[in-house]
Amino acid sequence: MNQQGMHFEKLKIASFDFTCCEGCQLQFANRESSLPAFFELLDVRAFREISSEKHDDFDMAFVEGSISRSDEIERLQSIRKQAKILVAFGTCACFGGVNSLKNRIPIEESVVEVYGEHPVETLPVQKISDIVQVDLSIPGCPVAKEEVERIVVSLVTGSKVNLPKYPVCVECKQQLNTCMFDLGEICLGSITRAGCNAVCTSGKTPCLGCRGPAEDINFPAFTELVKERGLSENDLREKLGFYNAFEAYRTDET
Amino acid sequence: MKLDCSIDIHHLTRVEGHGNIHIRVEQGQLVEAKWAVVETPRFFEVMVKGMSAERVPFLTSRICGICSISHALASIRSLERAMQVTPPPAAEAVRLLAMHGETLQSHALHLFFLAAPDFAGTPSVLPLMQSHPELVKAGLDLKELGNEISTVTTGRCTHPVSLVVGGLSKAPDKDRLKFLLDMIGERKSALGLACDFFASLAIPQFERETEFISLHNGVSYPFIGGDLRSTDGVLRDENDYLLMTNEYLAEPSTSKFTRCSRESSAAGALARFNNNSAFLHPEARKAAEHLGLRPVCHNPFMCNIAQLVECVHILNDAETLIAKLIDMDLREIRTQFTPKAGCATGAVEAPRGILYHYMETDNEGRVVKADCIIPTTQNNANIHYDLGALARQALEEGKNDREIEKLATMLVRSYDPCISCSVH
């Protein structure tokens, strides 16, 4: 591809999934009107969900899902060896995602609960960066395809790949939404990284923080505000724990 | 020379999730034919424990990236039934429309991205973008329409945001509904093109007598709730889902298998069609005729065709539904409720078949026990037994190992399995 006198190379990508719902990978096939142009930017070397072709010579690996079995660890490590750029793709990959809720209960209990006396192998859920080095994180449950498109275009052209550093409230206010706090709900929008176009609060459901913490958040002021407004601390705990994205900030109290 | 072969497909491509096919033939005799699901288990039934009812649909929708709306609605239905909450009629209409969006999107994805390459002999849809641009465009147009319907009704196409216990957190915007109506009008031609393409394909001839199970309500083509009915004549109440499924473990699969009156049964578009073809929109019935689909059809490859017929139904039904919604007062969309203890099943027809969520709540509306039975789980046994029968028939027809392998993969894909879902 030549544009403006510069030469751009297609991205040699591969997409892999681990413990997850595959909803993020599915976004590759969404935003149909720009799909043909989108795939023009990619040289898909391996992508089991949509293609039977499989080659090992990719530069960039999109890794979806969290890690919860020993074979997954091995598979991830071999992907890391091959990939020049490894992308943690989606909330499960970036933070562990909803799967991490399992970690609240001892593993054996979970196995017995679901599989009775036929045990299956399973480990506590880990995020991708617990196992291998991650070069780029694209959070979201699911990832926002528009943002994925933008990032892919940036990678192809060599322009800046950036996620917003500010929180969801900015986008929420731009949509003229009524603040969930005014509707009596705890919302994680003010501590969560924007980029989703405030999709949840625009649908009048509180932000559960799938995109993880915004840059340099004021977590103490946030928990203080929940207390001051007399909102349920149980609810706060449930929300902060939902995607495991605020692990680093949680204290025994929250 | 008698055929000796061993087909070992590790992580079948172009399906959602991880599944393996093993077929072993010695001296022209089938020794083994096996379908194994090797997906990593996620333990949603454990995760959901202790969670407040209002949060549950947001969690369970994450069971599946394709049919998240079905999962959300199955949970919502079980919780609403458990706590005796009646959603307002407008909310029910919007939910049905949301199901239509999801089904259309899912069917289009399956038909064009996952199944069509088999018939065209390409590894994926990507080469088809060059060789069959109109066909791919038709597929994308339909898929986009499905996604747009989901977005207008639930706020987002994957993982809905406004489906909540009690109704909807936000009503769809009427201007956007009107826009959908125009979009449907425009995209009917894409559907026609798809029907002509699939009518021209040589669908493999293979039959194995099967018990087909789906929802049934006796008045309309079923999507949300109703009785459980099988083509073998079983009819049960929604709450008796366990008697309809009889889950059992089939190692090494991490997904369970089910059965009803026979060794296996099937759910999905074909099952819905076989049980409810009378309730299809007349246009869809016409399309079925054109595509050579008649109840009760026992050829699993015809699943693809049944999905296409359902797309016709959906486009036409969505039109009526949207027109109705535009005339409705959409302010009353959420019933406030007080949490209470209870238990119930919520069954919906997900794109791949009947989906059950069973939930028990405590006084605060927190889930104390949950059970989810996924359509693909209900198809696993059928896929497994079909594989054997298919291999046997192919051997009789003198097919070689490559042909058998191709047929086997096509067979599994026709079921449109959603594996990570089945190992939730």
Next chain:
Amino acid sequence: MHDMRFTIPRQDLNREAFASSVPDFNLKSDLMKTDMGYKCRITNIVSLTEQEKLFRLRIVDPEERRIFRFKPGQFIMLELPGFGDVPISISSSNSNHEYIELCIRKAGHVTSALFRIEPGMHLAIRGPFGSSFPVDEMAGHHVLLIAGGLGIAPLRAPLFWINEHRDRFRDVHLLYGAKEPSQLLFSYQFDEWKTISHIRLHTIVEHADAEWKGNTGMITELFGDISIDTKNTYAIVCGPPVMFKFVCSYLDRLGIPMNRMFVSLERRMHCGMGKCCRCMVGSTFTCIDGPVFDYWSVMNLKEAI
């Protein structure tokens, strides 16, 4: 009934009409600043070091070339379509109307993209923007030009001016410091400056290499070499904030009046027009009130350095 549809005729909104509706709006050159750039062709690129390149740009349209005029110290917004625009000081002579030169360091995303382009390509500039060095006021005085590292880029414009009007100035010293000898930019012009323009050049590096025979240390150490009549001296200081903090307070102690010392400030900028507020320092816009400030103003700006 009147037609209640409320519209303003389209032609009201095109550029010409817009310009006439705002008093003192000098159509072409002002619009060239705000949105529509001057399209330029890159005629030449010189690699100065691994991190710095000198770009020569020629405005494509002859009429636009005629309009574009700037003063030493001003900057332009350089637009690389698709990548973005960045503020860059003009590093060539303002009496040269054929082309402009920009000395650019690879610092981030837009500047890195600039490093991938080749002569012949087109890009755009908006401007010129900002305040300039008071070269007229400086006439008749001694001049100290002090540059650290890339600071030589904005200093080249006043340097050219002085060279071209050498007889108007008394002693001119150029004090130039860099981290390493290889990072002294424009060394190929040193002889010309010294012999033809009679500029006293003093260089210093922080880390010498085997070949380096000159001074080593911080730039302030060069002051020992020169004697200046502080009452009759103007100074221009360009370089990283830490440097001019040191240098200016040193010159202050030597007795150069604060309003005769000039610095060029850097901030994040998007518009160059005092609208986006990204470059606000206190109540001052770096882009329109600056980038050239006298040291007195800088001292009075909170957060300036």
Next chain:
Amino acid sequence: MIYKVISKPEFRKFIDVLVRENTSFGPRQVDTAANGNPVYQFMPVASADEIEFDYTATASSAKHFFLPFRDELSRFSFHDRTFEQHIAYESEPVVLIGLRPCDISALNILDDVLLNGRYPSPYYLAKRKNTFVIGMDHLPLPDCFCKSLAHHTVSTGFNLFCSDIGEKYYLSINSSKAFTYLEEFQTEEPSYEDNCLMTQRRKLISGSFRTEVDVTSLPSILDIEFESPVWDKWGAKCLNCGTCAMVCPTCYCYSVDERFDIDLKGASRNRQLYSCNLVDFAVVAGGHNFRPKNGDRLKYRYYHQHRGFAENANQQICVGCNRCGRACLTGINPKAVINDLRMEKESCMTCVSPSPDRT
């Protein structure tokens, strides 16, 4: 200016015709807050019935009709080694109904900033010229403090302004367009009685303010208190969420980004409203942040609102609508912050310990 009175039913008729013919926005109730208060926003309206003429104040200002939150400034299309740049300043005509005096004052301030400076903004001008503004007065909310900034009345910047004098609206007509449109409807010259009612109305509004913020000599106080602990105190509460700036009618700082189209055949240059409270507002190449602390950033918003502009045009740009105060989750509001600064100043003058906790 021409003054008229119009009966309320006739006024509704006028509005109805106007909004049916044009793309229009007016106050509508979008929600009911948990405390029972209605939440209003300027929303699309297609008939007079959809407009809440007796609303209180909208949660977000009308700023985005003139400065969209996100706006494409220009487009580039690429050909080989060169490109074309396209700019469209046009904007569709819009009718805005129900703006409060403070909202209109805010537009006048934006006019000052964006049209009267050295580089007037054609984008803004196009929108401003193509918007028909109908103002309406109201009784202040308990926390409105526009009177402290003398923005509770307004005499320019609108096409038509309506004051509620009971049975009728008292109209101030400020554009020929408004005058011509109204010719089709029944209006009357204000009678002596109408004028009295109007004076009473003004008095009533003026006397109803319950919040006062002393903004005299604020610019210099802010200057002196640049290092004040007050900024740390409020900074500790600030979430850097930008909500205040988004809802504010005069916060106009922005950011620009450029994006290639997905087919790489073109690119767009976009403006996005930003806020000095956002964490990366003052970050430069290499990652240095000139304002690394919450308090620094919060301070800058107050500087810009209450001091920054003062040096340029000798007016503060805050109009006292208190939208920011109402929207701030942690309760940061101009009244509290400014009072704190004043206290700080006064406590210093009397040599009392400058405790930041004292309010």
